[in-house]
Each structure stands twice: as C-alpha cells, then as structure tokens.
Amino acid sequence: MSFHNAQNIEVLNQSVSELGRDINVSFEFFPPNSPAMTSTLWESINRLKALDPKFVSVTYGANSGTRDLTHNIIKQIKHETGLIAAPHLTCIDANRQELKQIATDYWDNGIRNIVALRGDLPPGLNQPDMYAADLVGLLKEVNDFDISVAAYPEVHPEAKNAQADLLALKDKIDAGADRAISQFFFDTESFLRFRDRCAAVGIDKEIVPGILPVSNYKTLCKFSKLTNVKVPNWMHSQFEGLDNDQATRNLVGASIAIDQVKVLSREGVKDFHFYTLNRADLTYAICHTLGVRPK
Template identity: 70%
Template sequence: MVSYAQGIDALNQSLSELRDIDVSFEFFPPNSEKMENTLWKSVERLAPLKPSYMSVTYGANSGERDKTHDIVKRIQKDTGVIAAPHLTCIDASEAELRTIAQDYWDTGIRKIVALRGDLPDNSTKPKMYASDLVALLKDVADFDISVAAYPEKHPEAPNAQFDLLNLKRKAEAGANEAISQFFFDTSTFLRFRDRAAATGIDLDIVPGILPVTNYKTLLKFAGFTNVHVPNWLHKQFEGLDENDQTTRNLLGANIAMDIVKVLAKEGIKHFHFYTLNRSELSYAICHMLGAKG
C-alpha cells in the first residue's frame, strides 16, 4: 500500500515534470478588424507566460505575406518574445525568398518556420520543397529553423517511410526543430518520435497541441490534415448542447492537459499550441501546468 508521504512525493514529482516544460504559440494573420483585435489581445495575454516563441502562419498571397511580416516584427518589438514567421516556397521565386529572409534577419528575426506550402489546385510537381527552403535560408544567414512533421503521415506522402525520409532531408539541410501536426493519440506521436530517431533524424520533435473549442471545426481540420479523431473523443462531445461553449472549453482544456501530462512523463519538454488566435484555452492549460502570467 502506498503511504500518504509516498503519494505526496509522487504528486510533487508529477507537478515538477509539468512545470519544467516550455511552450510556444501559433497565430494566423487576421482578415478583419475584429479578428485583429482578438489576435493582439491574445498575444498580450499569452506573452507574460514567457513562451519560447510565437509563430505566425504565412498566407498564400502577397497581402497575407505582408501581414505575417508586420505581425512578427510587432510581436518581437512590443513583447520581447521571439517571433517566428512561417515562410513557404510554393508561391515565391528563389530571389524573392532570399529578399524576404534577408529583411527578416536585418530586422532582428532569427527564427523561421520553413514549409513547402499548399499546392494550387492546378499545380503539378513543385519547383522547391521545404528541404530546399531550409538550405536557402541557411545560405542567407544562420537562422534557427523549424519545419513540419506528421505523426500520421502527410496527406500527399505515399507511405510513412517516404514521409520520414523527407523529414530527414529537412534536418540534413539545417533544420533544428520539427513541429508536429496536431494529434489526439499520444501513442501515435511517441511511435513517430521513436521511428524518427531510428531513421537517424537528429531533430527536436515538438508535439503540436490543438485545444478543441469547436467540434465541427475539429472534424473539418482533421479531414484535410489526415488526423485520426479517436472514438473516445467523439463520445466526449456527443450530445453536448452546441450553445454550451463553457462546457466545450472545459472539455477541450482537459483533453489537451491529458495529452501534455502523458507526453511530459515520456520526456517531452516543449509543447506548441495552435491557438487559432484565441488565448483562453491555451492560457488556462499553461496556467494549470504552472506557468505564471
């Protein structure tokens, strides 16, 4: 039988494991004044938690790209938090990419999330891949580069081994961190991490955490990202009143917390939160993890 003192020691050890972790947050460029206000309120709310960095996704046209540039520069200037723009190579020439990268470096941006980007509907084989973009960025300056990883395989990859070898190419090109697609089965992520190590991939693989705020939106995201939504998660939201957002938020926070707890016990020390530009759930989860803000 476990004594009271042993139970307290185990609880303290569990809390210690959770409080040693790092977090980062992802945002996207807003497309309305209301959404822009929400974004900056979220940045202001989450910055005191001292995240490792805040990343901003990259739009598929020049207007969205300009928004990404402006947001990351403002985040870093106003909050002091490292800001990491996403950069895609699918819709820009090599010369354009070099110009963008040099501008970031000249304005103090040192971290970039390098991605291939989504192919246009009428596109065939892309001219550049994420590994090419990583090599280009490293040629411009000594950036700290994150790339994408897919525990459940990229939707376009013919098989899981092909996907892993692609990740290895990105590591060999100079990336030092991979951020995973969101997932809900912790064993899927852990198996992926182990397979990556066995393939010789020398990268920190950071789990991407999506706190569920809207079940229908989740199903939509999962559909085009090849993410499996397990039966237990379907059942959690089954029968809930669509107007009862408080219960849904609490449920989403608990699901994310459970994922973090399991992975923290497996040695994971950094978690990347897909905020969808809202701070409430990410802040609540980080607060429960012991972050102070």
C-alpha cells in the same frame, strides 16, 4: 472517499501543477483579416506573453498579400513585446531570389527564427519547383537562422507512404533545420511511435508536439479529414451532446490537452507548441493548470 485515495489525488494534482518547472511552451497565431480579429489577436498575444514562451509563430496563406501581413505582425511582436517571433515562410508562391530578399529583410529586422514550409499547392500544380528542404538550405545560405519545419506523426496527406514522409522530414533536418513541430494529433501513442521512427532513421533533432486545444468539435472533425489526423472514438463520446454548450466543450478540450502534455512529459518531451487559433483563454488555462505561469 478514503483518506488514502484523497492523498493520492492530492499528490497527482500537485505533480501536474509542477510540470511547468520542466516544460517549455510556444504559441502559434494567424494573421487577422478584420479590425475585430486584430484586436483579438493582440489581446491573446499580450495575455500569453506573460507565460514566457520560447517563441511565437505566425502563419500565412499562399499569397503575397497575406505574407506581407505576417511580415508586419512579426515585426510588431518582436519590437512591441520582445518575444522571439518566428514567421511561417513557404516556397510555393515565390522564386529563390524573392525568398532570399524576404529572408534578408527578416534578418535585417532582427528576426532570427523562421518556420520553413513547402506550402499548399495551388490548383493545377502537381510538382512544385521547391520543397521545404530546399527552402531550409536557401535560408541557411542567407544567414544562420534558427529553423523549424513541419512533421506529420500520422503522415502528410500527400505522402506516398509513411516511410517516404519520414525520409522527407530527414531531408529537411539534414538541410539544416533545428527542430520539427508536429501537426496536431490526439492519439498520443502515434506521436511516440513516430518519434521512435525518427530516431531509427537518424533524425537527432527535437520533435516538438503540436497541441490543439479543441473548442469547436464539429469544425475539428471536418479539418482532421483534410489533414489526415485521426480523431479517436473516445473523443466523439466525450463531445457528444455538447453542440450548444461551449463552456463544457472548452472544459473537455482543456482536459484532453492537459492529459496529452502529462503523458508526453513523462516520456521525456520538454517543449510543446500550442495552436491557439488566436484565442488566449483556453491555452492560458491549460498552461496555468500545468504550472506554466507568469514569472
């Protein structure tokens, strides 16, 4: 390797590690369903909180039992770590009065941030009573929550078409949402085109890219079909032959996520939302490489 090339690589590596000065991160977790998973969750939260995330979110499924679990975890995160904690809230499994009670309880417990979603339709229900835009409006009636909503760069699986999906996002923003967090994606150009289309219809709020560090490629391929996420051919090539090699899969997954953040950062993106799957190691390593480190 020539001295000139070595200098170029050194400058490139230095610029990547200094990205942390210019970007913010947030992390998503899901409620545990066993004592072992509870332990894993808190190990992950306690490790990632050192990176000073803008906020952390906690998902839940469409039933009240899981919602209560999310509710309790959110309160614990806020009171035990001091992090800004944002529960996911859907409007499929609760009426307006119940949703107002939930929102009021969150506010009374110091929770000011919510991720507002329609939620998955249960079998047999084709037309929900409320959509995410309705939920955003309801939450703003209760109090001045900071509200995130979902965006789909590669179009929601149930949307009639891309334009209808885009207008649904605009409805959520117009109802009072403060930002949109995108579904995960791997075609970075598709996210940038989507961001341009958002601007063209008058969406002036931040579109935060959702970043999924891949550790189990087979599971990703199955899930991507359900969520309408395109897995590019080059990813198939990169993960080929690694079915029984977890360590190398992690390195490949981390490299892909780092490249995504690098490209998007050059395009002016400042905030990144990581889908951690309750595991800290891969997300922490990616953030460290990007220069997002404990203060």
